[in-house]
Structure formats: structure tokens, C-alpha cells
Amino acid sequence: MQIEDINWKKLSREERGELIYKSMKIVKTPRGWRVPSQSLSGGSYLVRFSSHEPRCNCPDCEIAKQKCKHIYAVEFYIKQEIDQEGKVKTTKGVKISYSQKWNAYDKSQTNEKIYFMQLLSELCNFVEQPEYKFGRPKVPLYNLIFSSVMRTYTTFSLRRFMSDVKIAKEMGLVDSVPCFASVGHFLQRQDITPILKNLIKLSASALKSVETDFAVDSSGFSTCRFARYYDYKYGKEKKYRIWLKAHLLSGVKTNIVAGVEVTEGQAHDSPQLASLLKGVSERFDIKEVSCDRAYSSRANLQLIRDEGAIPFIPFKTNVTGKRAKYEIWKKMYHYFMYKHEEFLQHYHKRSNAETVFHMIKTKFRDNVRSKDKTAQVNELLCKVLAHNICVVIQEINELGIKGEFTIEKEVDF
């Protein structure tokens, strides 16, 4: 039967999707899958997967909120790709198995808060209480970190989230309920920053058995701070909002964050890679690191190599093979030129780093509420830590791993 002879109206969306997959060319791009439109000549729709939900920008999906034929078509396309390879190639940041895994996802969503409190409390056990030397006894560090991360998780105001801490106390997860003001002041402490960073790494190490490929990306979070500058053109003072930028190294399979740096919004991406990669190879068996152009430099390629991983960074357009004198640089350039398709498949993993930010921002907001500069950095780290715990919870259900955090000697709080 010719494709033109088929009465499309009689078919279900799934059947239409299968026909599109069989008769048209679906193109994989770093942003998603381009599915040709049947009505618009030469037009196409973009299908993307954000966390667990497939999205398409066609009217059926956007207006009718239906799982459209294009999404079905992409599913057929991906499934076929997996079968041909003989192994699950969902690595490109896409969990196409979302329909089968839906139960696990539901389970982790509905029980998430209880799991979250338990995992967070267990994680906080690793925080050592510094000896207090004088004055009245302070609220234990443990309780304050628990409360700060719990508050980020609930996205409640300081006062409203206190009832959650009371519940945690009843569950025996914390031994006292700190006053909401002390939680607010707590995040202003500079010594909290390295503790939070360590807790993020520690929580990530729970997934060391499943993550080998990593992606690097950065994204901004708005603050309530403003900076002033003098506008010479108009001869008056103006102000602009200060942004914080989070740089993340995340595992492409689960979106777990293995390394984090927080800088001012204007900071360049490239210099952050060294600190992001630092120590990660001790915890993970890194095979690949993919980054975008902003991170492309010879030093960075070498850094990734030093960790025993293969770097996947697209080349800046002004770089030619002739000018590249360095060994890896040259190799990567030729790899990029001659194995373009293969490279793009690897590079595609980076789009997963974008879903990490998407996950963090939709769940825990894209702004920080603290007024103090240090508190803003710590608040952002709390978001990342809360994200990691949620990822671990989901993976406990999906992959059947144990939610135990490995204690390693090099973790030095």
C-alpha cells in the first residue's frame, strides 16, 4: 500500500507515528529530534525529552496537550536504534523507557519527601560537629544543614517550612528544631560552602557504579542583589541585577551532579573545568567528558585526558587543523572532521546537562532568595544537593541500587 493511499484519519496517533517513522527521515540534532511535518511542506517539528516528559512543538502537543504522532515516531526511531546496537543506547540523556519505568517514577515521586528526609539525615551524619569553645551551646551543624537543605527542597519560606523540621524531629531524624532565624543566618557562614560541596560529591558517589560519562555546563540563577555602574553615554548611574552562575559536572545517565562551582554571572566557563574535574576520578571511573564550545581550550583537553577520559568538546570555529600543533588538539580536530556523525552522538550528551539545570530550576526555582552573598552561594549549593538526593531516590527505584553513601577516607569535612 502506498503511503498516499492511507486514510490517516482512521489511524491512532501511535499508528500515525509508526508510519511517519517508516516513511520519513527523522533527524537527530543536539536540541532534539526533527520530525518532518506532513502538512507543512519542508517544515518540521522538534521533539524533546525534558526529564521524563516528551514534548513536541506541534499544535496537537502544545494546544491539545496530547502525546502526538511525532513523539510516537521518535520513540520508534529510538527503539530501532537500540535494537540495532544490541544494547540500550539511551545514553544521549533520554530515558525513552519512561513508559515502562513509569511505575518506578511514580513510586519515587509519591514517596519522595519521606525518602528525601531519610537520605538527607543520613548524609548529614557525615558532618562533624566542631568543638565549641565558649559561649552557650550552639545548634548542631548537623541540624542546621538538614534544615537548610530541607527548606530548599520544600521551597517554602523560612517560617512555613519549620513544620517539616518538626516532623523530621518526630521521625527521629534530627534531635532539635532550630529557630527559623538561626537557619537564615546559618547560610551566611563561609565555612558551610566546602561542607555543602563535599556533601554533593558524597551524594553523587552513591551512583558511581552506573556513571562513566559526564557532561559539563553552566547556567545562571538570578539574585536580589544589584550592582551600580556609571553610564558615560547618558551621564548617570545605572544598576543591573547580579547573577550567580552554577557550573556543573553531571553524569549523563542519571543527571547526578558530581562536581559544582559557583561563580559570579560574568565569569568565564573555561577556567572552571579544572576544579570541576578535581577529585571526580577518585570517585568515578570517568570514560568521557563532553562540554560545549565555551570550555574548549588545549589546557582543558589535557585536563580531561589526565583524568583518563576522552574529551568531547566541539572546536571553536576559528580553529583550523593547520594552526593546531598540540597532539590531542590535532587528534580531536581530525576526529571532529572525519567522524562528525559519531562525534555528534557523543556531543549530544551535553544536552543532558541542560536538563540537569531544567530539573533543578523547575523543582527548586531559578533564583536565590538570600540577600547575603555567601548565603546565595550556599543556597545554590543546597539546590544542587537537594537535586542529587532526588536523583538518588529515583535511581533507587529505577536501577535497584542501594541508597548507601560510600564513606571514603579522602572526604574531609
Ligand SMILES: [Zn+2]
Ligand atoms: Zn508533535
